[in-house]
Amino acid sequence: MLSERRLEVLRAIVQDYVGTEEPVGSKALTERHKLGVSPATVRNDMAVLEEEGFIAQPHTSAGRIPTDKGYRLFVDRLAGVKPLSTPERRAIHNFLDGAVDLDDVVGRTVRLLAQLTRQVAVVQYPSLTRSTVRHVELLSLAPARLMLVLITDTGRVEQRLVDCPAPFGETSLADLRARLNSRVVGRRFADVPQLVQDLPESFEEVEDRATVSTVLATLLESLVEEHEERLMIGGTANLTRFGHDFPLMIRPVLEALEEQVVLLKLLGEAKESGMTVRIGHENAHEGLSSTSVVSVGYGSGGEAVAKLGVVGPTRMDYPGTMGAVRAVARYVGQILAES
Amino acid sequence: MLSERRLEVLRAIVQDYVGTEEPVGSKALTERHKLGVSPATVRNDMAVLEEEGFIAQPHTSAGRIPTDKGYRLFVDRLAGVKPLSTPERRAIHNFLDGAVDLDDVVGRTVRLLAQLTRQVAVVQYPSLTRSTVRHVELLSLAPARLMLVLITDTGRVEQRLVDCPAPFGETSLADLRARLNSRVVGRRFADVPQLVQDLPESFEEVEDRATVSTVLATLLESLVEEHEERLMIGGTANLTRFGHDFPLMIRPVLEALEEQVVLLKLLGEAKESGMTVRIGHENAHEGLSSTSVVSVGYGSGGEAVAKLGVVGPTRMDYPGTMGAVRAVARYVGQILAES
DNA sequence: TTTGGCACTCACCCTGTCCGAGTGCCAGCG
DNA sequence: CGCTGGCACTCGGACAGGGTGAGTGCCAAA
Numbered sequence: 001m002l003s004e005r006r007l008e009v010l011r012a013i014v015q016d017y018v019g020t021e022e023p024v025g026s027k028a029l030t031e032r033h034k035l036g037v038s039p040a041t042v043r044n045d046m047a048v049l050e051e052e053g054f055i056a057q058p059h060t061s062a063g064r065i066p067t068d069k070g071y072r073l074f075v076d077r078l079a080g081v082k083p084l085s086t087p088e089r090r091a092i093h094n095f096l097d098g099a100v101d102l103d104d105v106v107g108r109t110v111r112l113l114a115q116l117t118r119q120v121a122v123v124q125y126p127s128l129t130r131s132t133v134r135h136v137e138l139l140s141l142a143p144a145r146l147m148l149v150l151i152t153d154t155g156r157v158e159q160r161l162v163d164c165p166a167p168f169g170e171t172s173l174a175d176l177r178a179r180l181n182s183r184v185v186g187r188r189f190a191d192v193p194q195l196v197q198d199l200p201e202s203f204e205e206v207e208d209r210a211t212v213s214t215v216l217a218t219l220l221e222s223l224v225e226e227h228e229e230r231l232m233i234g235g236t237a238n239l240t241r242f243g244h245d246f247p248l249m250i251r252p253v254l255e256a257l258e259e260q261v262v263l264l265k266l267l268g269e270a271k272e273s274g275m276t277v278r279i280g281h282e283n284a285h286e287g288l289s290s291t292s293v294v295s296v297g298y299g300s301g302g303e304a305v306a307k308l309g310v311v312g313p314t315r316m317d318y319p320g321t322m323g324a325v326r327a328v329a330r331y332v333g334q335i336l337a338e339s
Numbered sequence: 340m341l342s343e344r345r346l347e348v349l350r351a352i353v354q355d356y357v358g359t360e361e362p363v364g365s366k367a368l369t370e371r372h373k374l375g376v377s378p379a380t381v382r383n384d385m386a387v388l389e390e391e392g393f394i395a396q397p398h399t400s401a402g403r404i405p406t407d408k409g410y411r412l413f414v415d416r417l418a419g420v421k422p423l424s425t426p427e428r429r430a431i432h433n434f435l436d437g438a439v440d441l442d443d444v445v446g447r448t449v450r451l452l453a454q455l456t457r458q459v460a461v462v463q464y465p466s467l468t469r470s471t472v473r474h475v476e477l478l479s480l481a482p483a484r485l486m487l488v489l490i491t492d493t494g495r496v497e498q499r500l501v502d503c504p505a506p507f508g509e510t511s512l513a514d515l516r517a518r519l520n521s522r523v524v525g526r527r528f529a530d531v532p533q534l535v536q537d538l539p540e541s542f543e544e545v546e547d548r549a550t551v552s553t554v555l556a557t558l559l560e561s562l563v564e565e566h567e568e569r570l571m572i573g574g575t576a577n578l579t580r581f582g583h584d585f586p587l588m589i590r591p592v593l594e595a596l597e598e599q600v601v602l603l604k605l606l607g608e609a610k611e612s613g614m615t616v617r618i619g620h621e622n623a624h625e626g627l628s629s630t631s632v633v634s635v636g637y638g639s640g641g642e643a644v645a646k647l648g649v650v651g652p653t654r655m656d657y658p659g660t661m662g663a664v665r666a667v668a669r670y671v672g673q674i675l676a677e678s
Numbered sequence: 679t680t681t682g683g684c685a686c687t688c689a690c691c692c693t694g695t696c697c698g699a700g701t702g703c704c705a706g707c708g
Numbered sequence: 709c710g711c712t713g714g715c716a717c718t719c720g721g722a723c724a725g726g727g728t729g730a731g732t733g734c735c736a737a738a
Binding site for chain 1: 730
């Protein structure tokens with residue numbers, strides 16, 4: 001049974017530990033927080049909290065530090081999301097407004113997040129499959145060589161080379177381009193496969209059909225390929241603020257951060273809507289067992305087209321971080337909607 | 340005056356220090372290398388080398404470590420470039436051959452370099468201005484809105500939105516597209532400005548001229564913009580092998596690595612042809628004063644279109660690193676030439 | 679249920695000692 | 709003249725021991 005006061009004690013422990021990075025004892029707690037009770041009482045409460053697994057002591061006769069479970073409780077029940085200050089909001093606006101293209105938007109976002117939270121920021125590029133098609137272009141590079149260019153509503157551009165089985169005339173090309181666009185522009189990429197299914201059959205020339213099939217195959221392939229889910233990270237220098245026991249701590253984190261696959265899986269595991277906080281061992285990946293990940297989806301409309309977040313030590317300022325992440329995601333969504 | 344043997348001693352010191360990371364003394368030297376002289380003699384030589392500034396001792400009664408000047412001499416006169424082993428070459432081939440597009444080539448290269456050298460790898464995207472034009476495409480997104488797409492011979496694709504002063508008809512568009520391409524395809528981007536100078540005047544409609552001017556302005560602008568010199572880095576986890584005095588050491592390095600501007604300047608300072616090695620304080624940037632940078636240009640033809648390199652502690656295996664960097668650069672050049 | 683008191687524990691710091699690798703110097707030898 | 713062996717010296721690093729203080733658990737009293 002956790003009384004109101006015990007929760008209050010936990011909150012105080014988390015706050016102090018996050019601030020000082022040092023195990024916090026009963027006496028220091030009563031001095032820094034107006035709990036209205038004596039250290040002895042706090043000690044009793046701590047004993048209970050420890051029994052329940054919310055806090056632990058690194059060694060006997062040291063203060064307590066929160067466990068992953070303790071942070072979890074803190075995040076779920078004790079802490080809100082701290083809204084940003086007005087100057088901070090203004091800074092976000094100023095910083096993001098100067099972006100010229102999608103790369104720039106993502107780049108600025110990642111730097112902004114890293115700076116705001118003083119942690120490692122991760123921003124996923126808007127996903128292809130959730131965006132809508134703005135335009136499909138076909139360019140003839142050589143008689144039997146085409147370039148396929150996809151342009152999304154979020155400004156993302158994707159290109160592929162296509163080697164045709166047979167030369168493809170300019171008129172056929174224009175024809176295909178027109179038909180393709182009339183079918184898919186404005187539609188979601190996810191729906192594209194069905195929309196173009198019967199396209200080859202509508203061409204008369206046999207060779208053309210083959211070429212069209214090849215083009216479509218490339219198109220569909222580029223939609224499926226998971227590795228096209230790119231992302232950008234930044235603020236790795238903030239890892240140096242991790243703790244005192246550096247090398248062994250940050251090595252696996254840096255390694256994990258370099259594996260885009262790992263990060264994408266990490267973001268993928270997050271909830272589709274709303275903010276997700278994964279604490280310590282809640283992260284599947286080994287190297288990230290002493291980090292927390294705060295992530296949220298962002299998008300130009302109501303729906304999320306990608307995710308962004310930050311990676312930091314479990315001992316992080318959750319309310320502040322969550323506030324920053326949420327605010328940045330919203331503004332980025334706005335920016336994307338405008339462009 | 341540096342006799343042959345003194346140089347030999349310096350070489351031995353560098354090799355041992357790079358291997359062990361510990362100051363190397365006279366006795367250990369004579370044991371590990373067949374110098375044919377006694378420790379006492381080596382001591383005398385060391386005294387001279389120290390006087391000349393090639394080596395130093397961290398504190399009295401410790402062994403010697405090479406100074407930046409010592410490494411410089413080592414690189415310039417004592418060490419060759421160590422060619423890669425056949426398996427290593429094969430690995431490079433296998434790894435790079437699977438690349439599907441430019442992003443992939445650069446990504447694979449950076450991972451390959453990082454793995455091969457066990458250091459931080461930096462790869463610059465092929466520069467626009469040094470590449471040649473493969474194709475210029477104009478897409479009509481809206482009546483008065485175009486998208487300009489540039490495709491280089493190295494596979495790089497660059498796009499820009501263009502807001503036209505007036506609606507631009509499909510025929511005019513096709514016209515412009517054709518004229519533009521006929522003038523610039525196969526030419527170097529650097530030459531584009533002169534080649535398109537008089538293009539607006541060749542259009543009859545006044546509004547069209549304005550639009551053409553706008554398009555060209557955007558085109559030229561995209562060529563000039565320095566910030567388009569993108570690059571990719573990888574292997575930052577290798578920084579953890581830096582030394583024992585971590586945090587203070589790698590912090591500034593991580594920060595420098597995040598500043599693309601800094602890195603670009605770093606690569607920019609390298610010689611146009613041949614390999615460049617910058618040791619310790621030879622690097623202008625503050626945070627990199629205890630790192631060495633090995634860089635080299637790479638390109639599809641004889642000429643370099645961009646640079647790549649690695650960043651590591653001054654105490655690095657120069658011959659091996661230089662060998663890896665050179666080999667990777669060559670293969671990447673080949674790959675680009677083929678695509 | 680809270681509180682003050684009390685004995686106990688242990689990480690940390692400071693100190694002093696010892697050890698050994700490494701040095702510089704010097705006199706002797708080829 | 710250059711190389712060598714010997715010798716005294718220096719000093720960082722590892723190790724041991726004592727003191728300190730923050731923090732704990734437990735208990736009896738309010």
